[in-house]
Amino acid sequence: MDTVLGEFLRSRRARLTPAAAGLTDYGDRRRVPGLRREELAQLAGVSVGYYTRLEQGLNHNASESVLDALAAALRLDADERAHLHTLARPRPKAGRRRGPEHLQPHLRSLVSTVNLPALILGRHTHVLAWNPLAHTLLADHLDFHAPEDPATRPNWARLFFLDPRVREVFGDWADKAEDTVADLRQIAGRDRGDPGLARLVGELTRCSPEFAALWSGHPVRGCASHTREYRHPRVGSLVLADDLLTLPDTDGQRLVLFHAEPGSASAAALALLSGTARHAGEVLAI
CATH class of the missing domain: 1.10.260.40 (lambda repressor-like DNA-binding domains)
Structure with a gap:
């Protein structure tokens, strides 16, 4: 049932x-x-x-x-x-088991050349690629190359709720938490019965009381654009807008771009952060 x-x-x-x-x-x-x-x-x-x-x-x-x-x-x-x-709608019948997601080469090149923090999320919020600036902004305590291997690939929802270092980056963590759960609820509605997604939700429900409380409220909201405060140990506070763009022919993959108001203190801080980013090379094949 x-x-x-x-x-x-x-x-x-x-x-x-x-x-x-x-x-x-x-x-x-x-x-x-x-x-x-x-x-x-x-x-x-x-x-x-x-x-x-x-x-x-x-x-x-x-x-x-x-x-x-x-x-x-x-x-x-x-x-x-x-x-x-x-x-x-009737729940879809279980089909062929899905394998690890892959990124199209032109999207891999796009992320590596964008002069803004940029990353690509998979259908269940796995990080498929990030450029050095996005990695430095959000999670530079992780291996830059972690998205290349499905066994070590970070999942954004898991990082957000279970990684204290990522939590510290967000000045409005509670608001972002609700948005993250609302987004995951929409994904779960479209992809009911996927075992990988069920395991992710089960893990977050067991390990994060905050996630469990939000999930039980069944929030649903599109997450296309936001403006948030970020706190980085190298450059301090930044106010950045983020835009999520669904990529065609990718089974739900999304490009996320972060940008500051031109001429603002946040734009200057982002430029400073770009100069200190760990240039780990190209985003490699996934």
Whole structure:
């Protein structure tokens, strides 16, 4: 039974009060906050039995119109609405086991020549490549060549939650943590049943109470662009924007670029960091 859809629906019922949903006759005594199943079913125009089966993972044939009605009743935003539709699709049958990811040669060259901190994340947030400046900015305590070998390849979500050195880099760690989990939730919705992803989530849930708490809330949000404070021991504080660009024909790989406002103190600090970066050579084949 695929229970992820039910978990998502329950999380969104719990956060929406009857008053916020537009209900006026809901009584004063409630065992738990949020909407009851029958209240959500009423708002969405479906039977309680139908909605209950959907939440329990026993109904895999919800129509687009029913899902849209549930999304409207739950006040879902665009990312959450898309996630709901993804989760409601039948779980794909297990296929051929995926091997390690590889990077196309032209993308490898792109990362090595970009004059900004740049890295490429794989479908499950493994670091497939980084240039010296990204390595120096984010994780220069790790071997620069670690992404070349699938056995030593860093995973960004694992680094972020389990590596104290990486944690220290982020001035707004809690905000970045929620974004990281929200991004991983979207990935998990698209790639349900992947054993490697399940192992990653299991490890993070066991080893990081912060991850476990965020994961249980089922945050869902696109992570295309942010502006954050970074703290580096060599150059101090930097405010950098980052942009995540999905790469075509790569099964979900993304290019991440970091940049500062031109002429700012952060731009000067980034230039200084570039001059001290460990020039470990080209990003090698993966």
